[in-house]
Amino acid sequence: MPPKKKGDASLTMPGELDFTTKASSKDFDRKGKRTKKAEGETKDSEPFEKDKPKSKGKKMRKLSEEEKELIRKLIVKKSLNKSESARLRMKAMRTEGPLDAKAINNLSK
Numbered sequence: 001m002p003p004k005k006k007g008d009a010s011l012t013m014p015g016e017l018d019f020t021t022k023a024s025s026k027d028f029d030r031k032g033k034r035t036k037k038a039e040g041e042t043k044d045s046e047p048f049e050k051d052k053p054k055s056k057g058k059k060m061r062k063l064s065e066e067e068k069e070l071i072r073k074l075i076v077k078k079s080l081n082k083s084e085s086a087r088l089r090m091k092a093m094r095t096e097g098p099l100d101a102k103a104i105n106n107l108s109k
Contacts, residue, residue, distance in 0.1 A: 060093040067092060070104050078108065 010016040063071070071092060075085045091107045092099060099107075 060090075061096075063089070063092055064098065067099050067104070070099070070101050074104055074108060080108075 007017050071085075071089060074080075075088065080088065088108055092104065095103070095107070
């Protein structure tokens with residue numbers, strides 16, 4: 001039997017053409033981009049490495065005890081709810097440098 005070519009008339013399905021590229025196809029298997037290797041040998045591939053996620057936004061800093069106390073007093077004074085007080089704390093952590101009472105009052109506006 002002559003060697004088969006892709007697109008030849010099918011031997012198993014009369015009236016159809018062969019366009020298979022499945023691994024079970026002896027003639028048209030594209031195993032590893034048609035590399036030559038010994039039977040049973042596997043192709044070595046590099047392990048997948050996911051890229052590190054990029055940082056979003058500004059870095060947070062830790063608040064000093066003094067700053068925490070000033071924020072607590074402001075929350076009680078303005079009677080802020082949980083989400084408003086959390087938002088105020090986040091703003092304070094994102095700002096650079098130490099905060100005094102005046103700066104913390106400006107954050108709440």
